[in-house]
Amino acid sequence: MFVLYLAITLLASAVIGLAAVANLIGHDYPKRQADNMRVPHSWMLPLGLLLGAGALGLLAGFAVPVLGTLAAAGLVLYFLGAFAAHLRARDYHFGPWAVFFSLVVAALAVNLAHHGLG
Structure with a gap:
């Protein structure tokens, strides 16, 4: 179980960390996503910091x-908020969102299972 916990946690942390960096440096992809979701660019720094x-x-x-459990739960909530933003903007292209969401849900699940909370 530890190997699965380690692998999923490291993968999720790396992918979410890259998304955070993309937000923080003002990469074009997060800016385009923000425009599609009608989210102000001024939110990019706070969202990047949360990621x-x-x-x-x-x-x-x-x-x-x-801390790992709380971080994973917080990321699940973050991406549920992103899902709501997609729905609000009537953008039904959920591919990238689904990858991020699946990773953080898996991280939460293995975290809870590994630490005997699930």
Whole structure:
């Protein structure tokens, strides 16, 4: 079980961390997504910081398990908010969202299972 927990947590942290960096440096893809979702560009920094905190929280969970669990749960909520933004904008292209959401749900599931909470 530990190997699965380790692999999924590291993968999720890396992918979410890359998304955070893309937001923080003002990469074109997150800007286009924000435009499609009618989210102001001024939100890019706070959203990037939330993603970065989530990615770091997943890693911190190796030392303090409750931090990993809370980070994974927070990321699930973050991506549920992103889903709502897609619906509000009537954008039904859920491919990239589904990848991110699946990763954070898997991270939460293995975190709970590994630490005996699920």
